[in-house]
Amino acid sequence: MTGSSRLAYQYVVLRCVPRVDREEFVNVGVVVYCHATDFLDVAWHVDRDRLAAFDPTLDLDQVCEALAFVEGVCAGDERGGAAATAPISQRFGFVKAPRSTVLQPGPVHGGTTTDPARQLEHLLEKLVS
Template sequence: MRAHDTYDYAVIRVVPRVEREEFVNVGIILSCESNQYLEARIELDAARVSALDPGIDIEALRRHLDTIPAICRGGAGSGPIGQLPLRARFHWLTAKRSAIIQTSPVHMGKCADMAATMEHLLDRMVRVKSAPSP
């Protein structure tokens, strides 16, 4: 049986009108230093974001959100931040900022399966469960 590894994660949020401080969770950044693992998954619900700001440019928002997984992957096309070591990329991505795209505080956990943990975090923090039919 594989030992559990410590991981860090943050929820990616879209704050369409920063002055109102309303946000929609749109993704997860998951990092495990001992596994050299850094991944971000984005699941943008455009209707939920547009409900907070009907005038938001969803396509521009998608382009900006797409840079987060690219920075996590690193390599060619990921820009200067994507060339940093994994932990530096994670800390850069999760740094506090006042912008339309923000992250939650960093949280920690332990797991044996990073892919399953990513799915669990997306289910719990990002995906909206549909209400049961009456």
């Protein structure tokens, strides 16, 4: 691929919502999907101190397990259960579907990039870290 080839991609920010009733959240991950290259991946970072400040009773290991599940869905491996066996576009659809759990996807956004993997790292740094 040449350096000037721009690829369309979509992404969702994964939010940890310690207490749904308070509608507060902390961004903990980003999922990037690029149809043209069959790229689907997640990058995440859990700031345990920050999340504990929102809710000291939050099970942070459970948050990390939920993010590992998303990793499995994206990678198409056993960590993602049955969802990981679907075609890549359906796996992204699964990941971006709204849920009322502690880990929730935000709205879908899009853009163009020459390198989806590098874009994922950029988004993680910009939106999560």
